[in-house]
Amino acid sequence: MKTLNYGKYNKVNFYPGAPPNWIRHMFNIGNILCLYPSQNLIEISMLPARIKVAIEEFVRVTKPTNIYTRFFAAVPEWDEYLIPVKNVIKSRLTRKLFDPNSQNTHDVTLDKILKIKAFRRSKGFKDQFDFLDTMIKEESIWIYPCEDNIIFSNCTRKTRDQDWALLDHWSDKIMKNENDGSPQFLQEMCKIIVSYIEHSCPNCIIEDMDHVSLNEDDMPADYFEGKMIG
Numbered sequence: 001m002k003t004l005n006y007g008k009y010n011k012v013n014f015y016p017g018a019p020p021n022w023i024r025h026m027f028n029i030g031n032i033l034c035l036y037p038s039q040n041l042i043e044i045s046m047l048p049a050r051i052k053v054a055i056e057e058f059v060r061v062t063k064p065t066n067i068y069t070r071f072f073a074a075v076p077e078w079d080e081y082l083i084p085v086k087n088v089i090k091s092r093l094t095r096k097l098f099d100p101n102s103q104n105t106h107d108v109t110l111d112k113i114l115k116i117k118a119f120r121r122s123k124g125f126k127d128q129f130d131f132l133d134t135m136i137k138e139e140s141i142w143i144y145p146c147e148d149n150i151i152f153s154n155c156t157r158k159t160r161d162q163d164w165a166l167l168d169h170w171s172d173k174i175m176k177n178e179n180d181g182s183p184q185f186l187q188e189m190c191k192i193i194v195s196y197i198e199h200s201c202p203n204c205i206i207e208d209m210d211h212v213s214l215n216e217d218d219m220p221a222d223y224f225e226g227k228m229i230g
Contacts, residue, residue: 011031012026012031012032013033013035014026014034014035014036014043015036016036016037016038017038017043020043020044020047023035023044023046023047027048027085028084029076029085030071030073030075030085030087030121030124031075033070034070034071035069035071036068037067037068037069041055041056044056044069048146048149050144050146050149051149051151053144054091054144054145054146054151055091055151057144058144058153062093062153066093066094068092068094069089069091070089070091071087071088072088072090072128072131073087074086074087074121074122074124074125075121076117076121077117077118077181077182077185079181079182079183083181083182084148086124086149086179087149088128088131088132088150088170089150089151089152090152091152092153092154114184115184117182117185118182118184118188119184121185121188122185122191123188125179128174129171129175129196132167132170132171136152139154140155140158141154141159142155142159142160142163143160143163150170174189174193175193175197175199177190186203187204187205189203
C-alpha cells in the first residue's frame, strides 16, 4: 500500500496482496484513491456487499488480467452523529499498475480534525460533480445496484435512461447542498456551489460569498489517518 499526495491530502493506492481489513478501514474513512486487486479478488472481500458484487460482476463480464477501481470519496465527518462516506466508484481495465511518485505522511493536531473533515468532505463532493459532469456523459456506462454510493463501469450498450436519471439526481443533490454533513461542511459546500451557479441558502456565510473560493492553501497540513505506508 502506498500513499499519494492528492491535492493537499494523501490518498492510498492498494496493490495486489494488500490486507482486506486495511482496505475496508481506508474505504470507511474515504482515503482510497485506486485499488488494484489480484485475480482472485481477495482484496475486496471485506468491502460492502453491494460494491463487492459489482466489482465481481465487472470482472466476470470483462475477464481482465488487470483491472483497477477508482474511488471519488466524500469523506465521513462528525456532527451529532457519524456521517458516513459517500462514493462514486469506477472499475475499468488498466495496462499497468499506477506507481505514485511520493508517499509522504503528515501529522495534524486533534483540534483541526473537524475542520479538515468538513473541508475534505466538501472537496470530495466537488470532485464527484466534476467527474460526473465532464467524463461520464461522454461514455456509455452501466450502473450497478448500490445504495448510498454509485458504482459503474464502461459498457458497449447505450446508457439506460434510469442510469442517466440516477447520475442527474446525484449531481443535483450536490449543487442543491442536500447531502448530510455538519454545519461546517454545509458552509464549505456553499463556497463551492457559488463557483458554479447562483446560490443562496441558510447555510451561506453572506459576508464571505462574494469573494470566496475553494482555497486549499488556507487549510492545515495534510492529514492522513493511520499513517500506513506499503
